[in-house]
Amino acid sequence: MWDGIVIGGGFAGLIAGIRASERGKRILMIAEGTGSLSSSSGVFDIGPIPSLARLEKHPYSYLEPQNIQAAVEYFRSLLPEYEKCEGESSLVLTPLGSCRTADLMPMGLKAEALIQSKEIVLMAPEGMKDFFSRVVKENLEKEFPQSRVEIYPFQVSAFAPWQQVGKAVNGLEFARFWRTEEGIETLQKLLEALVRYIRNQKEAAVVFPGLSRVFNKPLQKLLAHFPCPIIEMTDIPPTFGGEILYDALKRKFKEFGGEIILGSGVRKVDIQGKNCFQVWVKSKGSDSNFQAKELVLATGGSSEGGSKRLRME
Ligand SMILES: Cc1cc2nc3c(=O)[nH]c(=O)nc-3n(C[C@H](O)[C@H](O)[C@H](O)COP(=O)(O)OP(=O)(O)OC[C@H]3O[C@@H](n4cnc5c(N)ncnc54)[C@H](O)[C@@H]3O)c2cc1C
Structure with missing residues (x-):
């Protein structure tokens, strides 16, 4: 049994996978595709956090400003060749x-x-x-x-x-x-x-x-x-900035011992009690399943349909 399975290998899934595996967890990532990162510029818009956090339905409105700052610092500790702007945006x-x-x-x-x-x-x-x-x-x-x-x-x-x-x-x-x-x-x-x-x-x-x-x-x-x-x-797109960021994060995840199944979609998750998830994967016509104590759902949405196609039972 895996300590955790991350479904989705875009930016969110990769960061979640890196964070858990660097803490010594055995993590399996299952991703149907590479997500939207490889088409993005690799540049992050964070904006004036307090004002964005006040915008209704903006993703930042669900997070505390200090957590957003902490996420930025964490990202830079992983990839110091990324520059942060002090004060105003650049x-x-x-x-x-x-x-x-x-x-x-x-x-x-x-x-x-x-x-x-x-x-x-x-x-x-x-x-x-x-x-x-x-x-x-x-x-x-x-x-x-x-x-x-x-x-x-x-x-x-x-x-x-x-x-x-x-x-x-x-x-x-x-x-x-x-x-x-x-x-x-x-x-x-x-x-x-x-x-x-x-x-x-x-x-x-x-x-x-x-x-x-x-x-x-x-x-x-x-x-x-x-x-x-x-x-x-x-x-x-196709952007080099997105591609190189995707490759760098994937490399980090593997360095920390994470494993990836790329090109297979998760079709169904059975919840078997509080700490046991059974994840069903369809690949080349046949079904296989993996068990984990914890599950991270990082199926995004902007590029490949995300959680709408995933069934939880
Ligand atoms: C063209 C473009 C340009 C962008 N430019 C910028 C920019 O300049 N700056 C910026 O900050 N943001 C930009 N973005 C937005 C940013 O790229 C996304 O917000 C971010 O990458 C989303 O990451 P995610 O991991 O949540 O989702 P995604 O990248 O969508 O990843 C989802 C992952 O889940 C997988 N998945 C989905 N369903 C299943 C399933 N059933 N089983 C297994 N795997 C599954 C997908 O294959 C993929 O690996 C851009 C986006 C696009 C499309």
């Missing part, structure tokens, strides 16, 4: 170059440096799917009117064969590429050319779509040596 760039606020985000996304800049260089990878450099430039000009925005087009030769056969390369594929050895070398050469291009390095900032430095030391080191701030953008 600015991050949307995929179209306008600004939104966020409270907890992977390193590299904070866009405050753009407020001080006089020159913004917008990196424009040729052939990047759904990246509209002119629209992004216009929005950056509206958001940061004190700054001149210039588009810096560049090609990545590693993607040329794809593009020759008409295959568009999305931001997620670019972000994965920059983390490879070949990607780091290509980026180094690109940044060397960029340094020569920028007129006044003290007042410039670079905006770079399809790039993510979180959890990658070589990339972080390379970007830290660049003389101006390099600001990443959030991306549209």
